[in-house]
Amino acid sequence: MKKKKRLIIILAIVSFILIVLALVGLRTYGMLMRSNVMTPEGKEFSLYVPTGADFEQIKDSLYSHNLIVNKKSFENAASYKDCSHHIHPGRYVIKQGMSNNQLCNMLRGGLQTPVKVTFNNMRDVKMLAGRISTQIEADSLQLMEYLSNNEHLSSLGFNSKTLPALFLPNTYEFYWNTDAAQFVDRMKSEYDKFWNHERLDKAETLGLSPIQVSILASIVDKETNKTDEMPRIAGVYLNRLRSGWLLQADPTLVFAVGDFTLKRVLNVHKEVESPYNTYKYPGLPPGPICIPSLASINSVLNAEKHNYYYFCAKEDFSGYHVFAKTLTEHNRNAQRYQKALK
Numbered sequence: 001m002k003k004k005k006r007l008i009i010i011l012a013i014v015s016f017i018l019i020v021l022a023l024v025g026l027r028t029y030g031m032l033m034r035s036n037v038m039t040p041e042g043k044e045f046s047l048y049v050p051t052g053a054d055f056e057q058i059k060d061s062l063y064s065h066n067l068i069v070n071k072k073s074f075e076n077a078a079s080y081k082d083c084s085h086h087i088h089p090g091r092y093v094i095k096q097g098m099s100n101n102q103l104c105n106m107l108r109g110g111l112q113t114p115v116k117v118t119f120n121n122m123r124d125v126k127m128l129a130g131r132i133s134t135q136i137e138a139d140s141l142q143l144m145e146y147l148s149n150n151e152h153l154s155s156l157g158f159n160s161k162t163l164p165a166l167f168l169p170n171t172y173e174f175y176w177n178t179d180a181a182q183f184v185d186r187m188k189s190e191y192d193k194f195w196n197h198e199r200l201d202k203a204e205t206l207g208l209s210p211i212q213v214s215i216l217a218s219i220v221d222k223e224t225n226k227t228d229e230m231p232r233i234a235g236v237y238l239n240r241l242r243s244g245w246l247l248q249a250d251p252t253l254v255f256a257v258g259d260f261t262l263k264r265v266l267n268v269h270k271e272v273e274s275p276y277n278t279y280k281y282p283g284l285p286p287g288p289i290c291i292p293s294l295a296s297i298n299s300v301l302n303a304e305k306h307n308y309y310y311f312c313a314k315e316d317f318s319g320y321h322v323f324a325k326t327l328t329e330h331n332r333n334a335q336r337y338q339k340a341l342k
Contacts, residue, residue: 036069036077037098047092049107051137051177055084058107067094074100083108089137091115091176115176120169122291123260128167136178146180156188158211161287165214166191169293202301206238217296218288222251226320230299236308236323238300245309247278255289315340 039045045067049058055078068074077100078084088110094103105111117135122128129143146152153159158166167187174186195210203213220234240247250265256274270279275286308323310330315322315337324330 034073034099035097036073036100037067037094037096037103038069039067039094039096040065042096044096045094046113047094048137048176049087049089049092051089053087053089055087058087074103077101078104081105081108086110088112089177112175112177114173116171117174118171119167119291120293122164122167122169124290125163125167128291132183136174136183137176138178138180138183142180143183146184152184156184159287162211162215164218164288164291165211167291168194168297169291199301206300206303208300212284213297213300214292215284215288217292217300218290219247219249219251220299221290221292221296222254223249224319224321227295227299229320230296231302231304232306232308232323233311233321234296234300234303235306236311238303239307239309241283243309244282246280246282247284249278252276252278252285252289255285313337 045065047058047061047065047067049061059075059078062068062074063071081101081104083104086108088107090110090112091114092106092111093113115135117132119128119131122131125147126140126144129140129147132138132143133140147163148160150160153163156166166184168190170190172186172190174183178186200210203210206213208216216234216237219237220230223233224230237247237249239245253265253269253272253276254260254262256272256276257269262269270277273280275281276289278285306323307325310324310327310333311321312324312330312334313322314320317340322333324333
């Protein structure tokens with residue numbers, strides 16, 4: 001009888017413990033798995049965690065944007081999963097209805113979502129740095145400090161004048177917490193990938209290095225925004241180079257003067273003392289006058305073969321140009337344009 005009573009007591013205790021464990025388990029499961037995230041208008045929300053941030057800063061950001069429904073539940077889950085000791089900087093996409101478990105796993109595992117970094121129509125590296133700093137964590141000062149270091153540039157095969165040739169305008173995926181060195185390294189990787197054997201062979205056939213192709217491409221970019229016309233303009237400048245002529249490219253004068261609002265180049269501008277003055281100095285200038293587009297680079301590599309040495313704006317103001325083989329023909333074209341202006 002005593003044994004039976006003892007057995008009943010043991011079973012009761014075990015049952016009680018199991019019930020308690022089950023309740024604790026259900027509570028823990030609910031704490032972790034129940035939906036606890038509400039995003040503005042139910043749309044995805046990007047949470048940016050800066051380098052060096054602690055868990056208190058993450059909580060402040062989550063709470064200030066009213067993303068957490070039950071703060072106590074979230075903090076219990078974060079404590080249970082030891083989130084405070086596993087902080088990774090980056091951009092995290094938070095979705096409507098996420099559970100504490102999903103949110104904590106994403107944060108403590110550093111499961112960030114890349115950002116799309118886009119740049120084009122950049123006049124110079126300083127403008128590029130400003131544009132990039134709005135898309136990744138590195139700020140423009142950090143980028144410019146890195147890009148102003150001659151030792152870094154030399155290791156990449158560039159200098160302060162040729163540096164714009166490194167950057168190929170496009171859209172790239174980066175992690176948001178990318179720093180200046182990582183950004184530049186990626187750009188060098190993209191540059192090396194772009195300059196494959198086919199493009200290198202085309203450049204060699206033209207008698208140009210990749211950097212020289214980019215320098216000429218930057219001039220083409222500033223001469224026209226008509227992609228279909230770029231190969232013909234590139235052909236004009238290649239003809240001048242092969243014939244030993246001065247390039248006499250007006251955009252290089254604008255760059256030399258430094259006044260990018262200049263609409264019309266005058267004779268006084270042609271006297272400015274600068275290695276970028278292609279009215280005074282033969283050959284290509286020492287570096288690109290802008291960060292050239294992929295279209296202009298490819299237009300140089302695939303330049304149209306012709307006998308044109310001159311071009312001027314068409315009198316219909318379409319943005320296109322009319323081309324000429326002789327100076328006499330060019331002067332007639334220029335007169336028609338001047339007449340249209342008046």
